[in-house]
Amino acid sequence: MTLRNSTDLNADSSLLIDTQALLLTARRPSITAVSLRIMATNLAFPTIFLLPTHFQPDELPELEGQIPTLTYDIKEAKIVLGRVAKKRRAILELRSRKLFTDEIQSTPPGDGHVVDESPAGPQRPAKRRKPSPSTERASISDDSTASDTDESFREETRSSRAISVQSTSEKKADQKDRELEAGKVDDSLIQVVRLAWFTDSLVRGRVLPVEEYLVYQGRKKAPPLAQPVFNAEDILRRAREDASGHPTSQGQFKQYGPAVQHPRSTSTKRPRFVQESTSENDRAKRLPPIPDYLHSEYSCQRPTPVDSPNSEFIEQLKKMRTLRTLEMDDVGIRAYSTSIAAVAAYPYTLSSASEVDRLPGCGPKIVELYKQWKNYGYLEDVEEAASNPKMKVLLLFYDIWGVGAKTANDFYKRGWRDLDDVVEHGWDDVTRVQQIGVKYYEELQEKIPRAEVESISKVILEHANRIRVGFQMVIVGGYRRGKASSGDVDVLLSHPDPSATDYFINEIVASLEGTGHITHTLTLSSKNSERGQAPLAWKGDSRKPGSGFDTLDKALVVWQDPNWDRTKASNNPNSHRRVDIIISPWKTAGCAVVGWTGGTTFERDLRRYCKKVKQLKFDSSGVRMRENGGDWVDLESDADGNPAPDMLTAEKRVFERLGLTWRPPEERCTG
Template sequence: MNSDDDESMDSPETSSSTTNSLKGIKIFILQAKINPEVMGALMDDAEGAGIKLVGRPEDAEIIVTEIRMRKRLERHMDWEVAKTKPLVTSAWLTSSAKAGYPFPCGEFAAVKDLAGETIRNCPDSTTCKGCAKCFSNSRSSSMQLTPDALSPPPNPLSPPTFSPATGVTLVSDSLAWDLERAKDKFDNSSRYACTRLCPLVCPNQGLVEELRVMKQARELEGEPRSVLAYSRAIAAIKSFPHRITSERQVTDLPYIGTKIGTMVADYIRTGHIPEAQAFSTSIRFRALKELTSVHGIGPLTARRLYDLGLRNITDLRNYYGVNPDNDSQDIESLTPDDIQDGKESEVGIKAVLRVYDDITTLIPRAEVEEIARCVYAELCVVQKGCAYTITGGYRRGKLMSNDVDIVFTHPTPMVDRGLCKKLVERLRSRRMVSHVMHLSSFRAPSALRKSQWDTLEKALTVFRLPPETKFYDGGKRIHRRVDLIFAPVEVYWCAVIGWTGSTMFERDLRQWTKDKRGWKFDSTGIVKLSNSEPVLATSERHVFELCGLEWIDPTMRNAD
């Protein structure tokens, strides 16, 4: 916890408000898709926290729902009302009640189409930890969960901590992080996102959400140059430490040209970007967005399907002949012949469509950790002595994740080879993996390779926790997207950094390493462009040192 947080906790006034920060908040729980037992537990949580339950969504400050899609939501409440409220999942209520203060609404946004509105409409309270609306009013504009708080609990199976053969440490060295002291080392006007601090939720999060709509619209229509321009602008704004109230504040920021500057001015004046609002309500935009939410369907395929008349997940299921209620389709996976015949994309699409409602449900941190623990336990049956790191949004501090990324290694060189396939086979035999959408083997790093998709051993799977875990309540086992990545020990930390993200942080890290060092960096390792000689990094901090960069904790790499 940083010094500002300590000061806030010591203040009698702040301590009192934090203790009662949920008391009196008006919440409406939309009962659709919530079974009676869960509903009862939610009401108990609300009552215990002093939350006031109301009978109409119009009267609520926050709406709790398990509905994810606009069409289904409109069956139960007025869309115009929904646009004026933060819509969060039930996990927000249980997590907030347990913590004693409201968690960031945006991290628990229930309906993707209303993610921006959820952030903007979050209750204006100085005790709300991280919501965009109150972020700039907080005495700590960098309020984040500390690295210590974000670290998963120790695994009882005790993974190794060091590789004697290579000198590589296998334990993250990201915990010793003093944000307040580190701030002075970074320049907000730098053109590289890997040299700026980008928190998970920034003081200008509402503006970022509007620009994300613009970026996604260009991406869906196949305009890569525009996508990059918006991505760069978003990353620059994410790193700006103060609330933007004037155009003059962004004149020194990189990548804010005339067009995006005008959008910033519109947002300052009205709280919206007109073009982004137009896209958000466009039938084509919403359809393409929903189609591309399925793994294996990119913008090009989505546009082709749109031209065929497909608009939503139901249309896709009909088109691909997928029945989500047919248990006989339960185990569907890739074989080597599938990969050679080019069936990989279709298998992935069908797999996701089978369990779409499950895998679009956000995953709380505790469940992410339980998934990693269970996978590691099965890996120990296949091969003892491996180490792992949970990466992705979890490692960057997200309270709720879309999927789970785990990078594995073994301290003895070459032992990791072939383990990915063996682990997947083990998980399938245990009925923990129901679908495999991608399976690949390792290829050595090369200075000549142009693709940004790394060549580590990996399996992109649909995973289910076993019934004996605490996340199984007697109902069906929910499906989760889990990516399993295996890296040779000598490139382990390059893989961890690469799979931690964010996308723009990684892009600029690659560019920085090329521009400043004459090296090629990706998840497969660091090689010198001049002769393809590998550069060995023995820890995560060592990667930054080799690249000539100041250390940035994973919680400050949220540049998207």
């Protein structure tokens, strides 16, 4: 790894200043963040992909909310926006996302894209003057049309031509002009632009030309040694043509003949050919209507059942998300989470690519993945990962309790390839939690049946009421959402008397350790009691990433049933289980139940909904205002200020007072 030079540091510093300028502008009383979003919506930005590189985790959601034309699929984008100052780095960022390009030299500012700055917004690009043959060859290929990115619209007008003496190049130029007038664009062009272009455009109230902000521009090309993705309908059609002796073209015999094999032809799985008696257009006309709730922006506004008719496809998408997690692609993770939530909320069995394409949050990438899964029974990236030695090792490490994607990659970089390597070469370097995760690796991979979840929870509640009578408990997590088995057990305890929950986490853990139920305590936190059991104070968006996500008192422990038949075994044969015990004050118990019940995307969107729609800050310790000093908002007491009679009533009041339709736990399964 080479040290960065002063030029790189100066470039990055200028990018930080650009971002700070936008944030400062957003804080002015006259120009709020909301008004900036409205301004952005009124500007005709091209489709933008946001690079997560060099952003803090809490910066990305805020900036994403400012971009009205944001896409999570880089292949859809016209502009790639980010904190990238060097052309070489820009090319690497594109290649890392499997987007390969041929560089196109930047055009002079006078030849670039000019955007209408009138309040009514940009108009259709003006016709361009026919360039000379040498200029045309240098700028765009003969079969290209003008792009709709900032550099691609043309200000020049086309000179008149004598139809009778048009050369071949002139005819092609005329064809491109006709396509331009028809609104066609060159989807092969991609531009990497500094973040300052977007922030400056917002501040100035118009989409600026990109010339001064351009880092790199190129034309998309096929990846090296790319293999065609076969479509079942195409194969069947060509087979019929071969049998009749009337191929569409000679090239089709060459491409699909016996000498060419599908890269997965050695797989034991045979492709699933979908025979259809009607065209795709006819099929689209017969598709069921998309439910209105699916058009909502936030998954917390939709019913998402535990049993989806598309569960097999969803499981494949989850595996893709895990791969992106191991690649530490934050944007990809969010994109797959959004798509998974949309498919999971769709109440009908998907039957065609066009049906997937119309689902909110499912772009061309998800459509292509559906085609792969429908036709071949697998996803190529998932199959490749299963046989990729590095990815197999990363998945092994990622399944260790206490090991995330970053640590899994770090283990691999150290040269470790299995659990024995961790024990032999790194035992003194890994954390105690990771040591326990390795020691009980196989047991902690086992799923916990619902009956055992209930048995463990019953013991915890009994111990709580031995210490102080009156505790109530809700089993949260996957169990409450209706899953047949769980990876761990999550229980939430609360008591109407505030003094009962104060530092109670220490007492309940000591009691369960005394009876041998808790064998190891991984984490013990009493932060909520340390601040007087008050909801976490709202400190604004400038807080450090991750602070205040969930600061309830909690213990993350390893559990083992201490009872067994000692006449049959000398050692305890019961499996070790992961158990989370959470303690909430009564006045915010409803928020705690909500925060620990929903699927990951449900909880993410609930926080986004509270922020964007209600101007509130939500976490499991309570709700605060984002303005007026960050005061706590009581969502759970009745009109007279009396607290809820039980934890589930409090939960329903949270939904009602946030303006959300009540969703039972079994409808919060966003995946």
